[in-house]
Amino acid sequence: MTLGEHDPLCINTIRILAVDATFKANSGHPGMPMGMAPVSHVLFNKFMKFNPKNPDWLNRDRFVLSNGHGCMLQYAMLHLFGYDLSLDDLKAFRAVGSKTPGHPECRDTPGVEITTGPLGQGFANSVGLAIAQTHTAAVFNKPGYDLVNNHTYVYLGDGCLMEGITAETASLAGHLKLGNLIAIYDDNHISIDGDTARAFTEDVNKRFEAYGWHTQHVKDGDHDLAGIERAIAAARAVTDKPSLIKLTTTIGFGSKLQGTGDVHGNPLKEDDCKAVKKKFGFHAESHFEVPPLVYEIYGKTAAKGVAAEQEWNKLFDKYKKEFPKEGAELERRLAKKLPEGWEKNLPIYKSTDSAIASRKLSETVLNKLESILPELMGGSADLTGSNLTRTKNAVDFQHPSTKIGDYSGRYIRYGVREHGMAGVMNGISAYGTLIPFGGTFLNFVSYGSGAVRLSALSHHHVIYVATHDSIGLGEDGPTHQPIETLAHFRALPNCMVWRPADGNETSAAYYVALISKNTPSILALSRQNLPQIEGSSMELAIKGGYVCLEEQGADITLVSTGSEVCLCIEASVWLKEKKGIKARVVSMPCWEVFDAQDKEYRLSVLPDGKPILSVEVLSTLGWERYAHEQFGLNRFGASGPYKDVYARFEFTAEGISKRAIATIDFWKGVQNIRSPLNKAFTQII
């Protein structure tokens, strides 16, 4: 059953590479790679389908290291199989600028599918990868053309299993009966605090059975290669359930400290390094030793992968001839090209059109794009009717046995699992054939902060449809009304936060979100109706900020977003009529996009010479960047009908005007007022 007599040599090579790299870096986690080397040897050589020469091959099996601190395991495997990762790269483990950072990052290392380390994320991503595979297969596979049939394998440890995001997505994966998902649980009884007896004594397999998973237990993961192989084979044979293999291992296998917490997050001591090498038959004084035989054995597996892709390419060529439309469509998606002219479907509004909530405007966009962009895969964390994320013709993504959808469906019922939804969307995006969007209330995007951060860091193309974006949600009250949320995500690098004021801006938000392949977007949308702004247009809004009400010789600029833009326009009228004050109004739906415009343009929008007042019914934090004075809400909101709540906090034409007057008065004495856009130096990028 096993690979052969050289199994120990291969397995120990992986271990030694992890020992040496962490020792050289004087930092890192040798324990997990030493414990999980046996299963990795079996999995990668016996089961996994991959081509080291083309890490982007669509039908490759996906491997996710959810316990990402064990990344030296993954780096060692990638190196041995001939990915573009040299022994020198391993020697540069955890050095600035290396291809081998402290946790696996998909942007740094060829062959790393998914950035992991924050625990639980990788598991959630693997559920997303499995969903994407299942859906892509349902759409593109044809009789005789099993074009998309890859598995997703994920390693996870006790830490991942304690995280809520894992629980959320394991429950979802069980519900969805994702047969191509196989999770391997490194049951080593150790977490950073020591023995898991201190905090984690649940019956994991029973829990996963309760979720609807197929479960197994391999009791000697250190030696029982045949058992590992049987378990993986059995997991693959179960096609209507995801599988969990609990694999009992010894952390730091071979070290003097094996089986203890001391070997989890610290390199081995020098004498231990030497002893391990000796024990495994390696040269005690050598470093990064790879026996040529191991390269040879792993090279054979790699060669099989090269051949497998060649076979697949032939199949796909044939497919394209027989199904030219589907073939072209799949190629388009893999190239991440949107269909020619797709943007013409985005609705355009006149100022005479009726007032509409931006969540409703978002729904209209999604309906318009539904047929033209079949790569859009939507969903909601159990707020479908509130987020308005489900298009008219949507089919639910469900196992066909449920009779309430099928795997070709593009609408995911995420359940009340915001963090899980965000992690799953990251995985769907990473698969390569889909663009996911998902809805929840803006306030509850924060539940998913950990995964949103990885959307940004990993450059996932993900759209968060975040409705009920302020105290304007009204009666649900302070528990549901975001205050700090936009500041939070505006501070997150590589994340676009949109808060459109009307229909044209909502179309612009979707336009930019959809063409930005490497950046997630959060669309903050109103529950309440918003009038169409007279000066708005898609062309202007895609610059992130623009003048929507110009006034020659203005005394002040009001800069605002979303539902407060129309209030600023009302305030401008109020100021002129009651006080003879001229106020121009700027709408700035997306800071990040505005910041990317040239300075000349930005200064034309927020010019020198007159004071600028920002108006947004959320935390003022950060508005100092664009405005001399800030009107906002640096406290929690209130429960009540939204107009009462707005009035309570003076977000009315008069309340804004009062602050505009105070601003003008306060800045009267200052000569040559500088726009806050002028800065002494630029930030490091």
Next chain:
Amino acid sequence: MTLGEHDPLCINTIRILAVDATFKANSGHPGMPMGMAPVSHVLFNKFMKFNPKNPDWLNRDRFVLSNGHGCMLQYAMLHLFGYDLSLDDLKAFRAVGSKTPGHPECRDTPGVEITTGPLGQGFANSVGLAIAQTHTAAVFNKPGYDLVNNHTYVYLGDGCLMEGITAETASLAGHLKLGNLIAIYDDNHISIDGDTARAFTEDVNKRFEAYGWHTQHVKDGDHDLAGIERAIAAARAVTDKPSLIKLTTTIGFGSKLQGTGDVHGNPLKEDDCKAVKKKFGFHAESHFEVPPLVYEIYGKTAAKGVAAEQEWNKLFDKYKKEFPKEGAELERRLAKKLPEGWEKNLPIYKSTDSAIASRKLSETVLNKLESILPELMGGSADLTGSNLTRTKNAVDFQHPSTKIGDYSGRYIRYGVREHGMAGVMNGISAYGTLIPFGGTFLNFVSYGSGAVRLSALSHHHVIYVATHDSIGLGEDGPTHQPIETLAHFRALPNCMVWRPADGNETSAAYYVALISKNTPSILALSRQNLPQIEGSSMELAIKGGYVCLEEQGADITLVSTGSEVCLCIEASVWLKEKKGIKARVVSMPCWEVFDAQDKEYRLSVLPDGKPILSVEVLSTLGWERYAHEQFGLNRFGASGPYKDVYARFEFTAEGISKRAIATIDFWKGVQNIRSPLNKAFTQII
């Protein structure tokens, strides 16, 4: 077994109050109260121990409505039992300024223990309440004095059960064998997206058994009052496991739309309201009708509660005589008074003391306070050795059968459950006898955002020990290095974010955090060593910001926090020596506390006349509030030894100096430079 012939009248009164209040507000959730009225009638009248005249009685049973959208159920119960909540208050449901907001808020409504609504939080809080009760009992109960023996009851719905935070804390509660915790699951098969068949098909009871819970199923929660009573009694009889009672109910029981999603989050239509009233024997045209008999029956239960507290007060009086020390200690804690002179234990440092990481300084504080503040209950989300949260003499809070701790222990092994830890700490704080602190990496406090937000909104006295606070953590890399995190929590109202620069500032942070009874604190602490700042002192640092290096006739002010303060001082030296430039340095460890000082003081720290440059190796967002120019990191970090990472991003004496020079040059032409502290108007509070 049941209460008697008037059960239906009582139950239907609750239902009708929920129907009328949501109808009048034209907003709210009638379905859950209508379904859960029967169990509430039984639970509150047959089992629960509470005194409506004193909602603060220590030994009351705690009731938590984790599915907080059903708050009209709770408001109706509180009203009927005679809490300070009138029928007029119910009529003002969801109106601005009322005592009956859209979700239960502990600060608004007498008898509401816990602010709920964001799903899963209430469940986590209930685990915290149960931990606090168990610990308080272990410390204060004596033979013959079962002083603290209350139960914690929590309702939760499908939504709560899908949330990760519930999974995390259910696993923890099972591990800890919290016998006084009883959860009642409203199994109504409906969530906002409709039938739970769409997203939630796991076997909940089996999952909870896997966690180590005792589970039961009452199949007819609409009618089987005897079964409900038996189940609660059985749950109470199991004292070494938490209990889950799955209660199958009909959402919106009595409505034409009962059992459907339409009755979840929308008031009943007028005709339906009338029909329900008629069906239940109420006047179809009446509103908020409470039959006198119901007041009478509920009044009897209330009277029993009054008597129970009187009995308890007698017991406590006797206890105080027999155990005067313990009695005084418990009274002190309930009064939320810290022991006289406790603050003298906080360590003070001289500038000649050695450089120490602020996480280590935090450990020293905790050790110094361990014996003087026995109300401190610590823990870590499986990063004990990194967070340094465990004091020398700490005993783990564990079930005694584990032999690795006992219930008098004050150190909680939270496992890798950051969101759960935050929610549990909120519950511990709410209990009234303890001040919880908990550690994780600053970056992973974000995993707990949903609960941190409720720490702030609910005024919980909770301390987050957030170590590894920047790129200074080094090798773990961008996945672990916070960038946006401080901006996020600085934007959160009623949350103190501290980033101390040295030992005195760390002591100051703990001092303010511990005396601030109604505000949570996040202490951002370094992994790397920090020198003791020459100009620092506790007295200065407790102002939130102060001048640590004064320079007469300075050309610029550098304002900084934490690990960058010493770099600013180095830059000041560099600037003087190399360029003859005078730079004064301000340390501002806590914005929120600095903002609370009078303006004169604040302007003495950040004065008019010269430019101000902020220096912090995180997002610059918000620093515009204090500084004209900002040097920070508006991108993700890098993996490597921390000094290399700092150098990569030019956070060195020279890199800071370069920006200081650019700042001085840029502001040279501006006359009468105003400190950013000067504002045209104050924000609404």
